[in-house]
Amino acid sequence: MNLNQSHIGSLVTFAYDSPNSHDAAPEVLVLHHSWEGLIHGINFNYLTKEELDFVKSVINEDYAAEAIKQYPGIGVEIDRMKTNLLTLQITSPGMFYNKFIKNFIKKYGSYRLYKPEYVRSLRTMISSEVMRGLKPGLVFDKYKVQIQAQKPETAAQKAANQQVVQQPNKQNPLASVPNPVRDQSEFFRNLGKNK
Numbered sequence: 001m002n003l004n005q006s007h008i009g010s011l012v013t014f015a016y017d018s019p020n021s022h023d024a025a026p027e028v029l030v031l032h033h034s035w036e037g038l039i040h041g042i043n044f045n046y047l048t049k050e051e052l053d054f055v056k057s058v059i060n061e062d063y064a065a066e067a068i069k070q071y072p073g074i075g076v077e078i079d080r081m082k083t084n085l086l087t088l089q090i091t092s093p094g095m096f097y098n099k100f101i102k103n104f105i106k107k108y109g110s111y112r113l114y115k116p117e118y119v120r121s122l123r124t125m126i127s128s129e130v131m132r133g134l135k136p137g138l139v140f141d142k143y144k145v146q147i148q149a150q151k152p153e154t155a156a157q158k159a160a161n162q163q164v165v166q167q168p169n170k171q172n173p174l175a176s177v178p179n180p181v182r183d184q185s186e187f188f189r190n191l192g193k194n195k
Contacts, residue, residue, distance in 0.1 A: 002116075002122075003030065003033035003034065003039060003116070003119075003122065004033055005033060005148060006128065007030045007033050007124070007128065008030055008031065008032060008033060008128060008144055008147070008148070009029070009030065009059060009128035009131055009132060009140065009144060010029075010030050010124050010125075010126065010127050010128045010131060011027060011028070011029050011030075011044065011124070011125045011126040011131060012027075012028055012030055012041075012122060012123065012124050012125060013025060013026065013027045013028070013122075013123050013125055014026070014028075014119045014120060014121055014122040014123065015119075015120040015121045016114060016118055016119060016120075017118045017120055018114075018115060018118040021118070023043060023045055023046075025045075026041075026043045026044075026045055026112065026114070027043065027044040027045055027125065028041035028042065028043055028044070028112065028114070029041055029042040029044060029055060029059075029131075031093035031096060031097065031143075031147075032093040032147060034116070035092065035093050037115075037116070038113040038114060038115060038116070039113065039114040039115075039116060039119070040093035040094070040111075040112075040113055041093075041111075041112055041114070042055060042097065042101065042110045042111060042112070043110045043111075043112045044110070046108045046109070046110040047105070047108075047110050048106070048107070050071050050074075051104060051105055051106070051110075053067040053070070053071060053074060054067070054071070054074050054077065054101075054104045055101060056131075057074050057078060058078070058081070058100060058101065058139050058140050059131050059132055059140045060131060060132055060133040061133075062133050063133065064078055073104075074104075077103065077104050078139070081100050081139045082139065084099065085139055085142055088142075089146065090142065090143050090146045090147060091146075091150060092147070092150070093147060094111065096143045096147070097111045100139055100143075
């Protein structure tokens with residue numbers, strides 16, 4: 001069973017046979033099934049119960065209502081997200097994690113990249129439809145719509161964009177200034193490559 005677009009938002013588990021892996025049986029909330037050839041997700045094995053409840057609350061508003069009773073801080077974070085949601089254009093799975101999830105994760109970063117060739121025995125634990133429930137989280141739904149419309153840059157496009165940024169422009173002296181958005185996304189692309 002291969003991951004596909006319908007797995008975005010699903011909780012899956014699989015055997016991960018990478019020689020550099022620290023978790024041979026991750027439980028992963030799929031943020032993208034094949035962004036630049038890698039599976040992007042949040043590994044639930046690295047999260048505390050409160051952090052799990054927060055991530056589930058981002059995905060499902062009904063779950064959020066219950067989690068807020070136990071952890072009021074979740075409600076504060078969700079309100080902050082909804083405020084940012086009006087103007088935010090989400091351009092990558094890493095950006096979604098960085099803007100919405102990372103601030104609430106206290107000890108270990110749970111954002112992981114997985115090489116599909118090392119994935120074995122893939123099993124969907126909870127489908128996207130069940131995870132999202134009858135009242136999907138506004139933040140995650142906006143992410144899902146925007147990310148499905150995005151196409152990651154190919155290697156040729158990245159090289160062309162790098163050349164455009166690095167070539168001085170006599171008409172615009174700021175044209176050679178590095179692009180912080182591209183630099184940040186490069187950081188997230190390389191984050192899990194040691195797996």
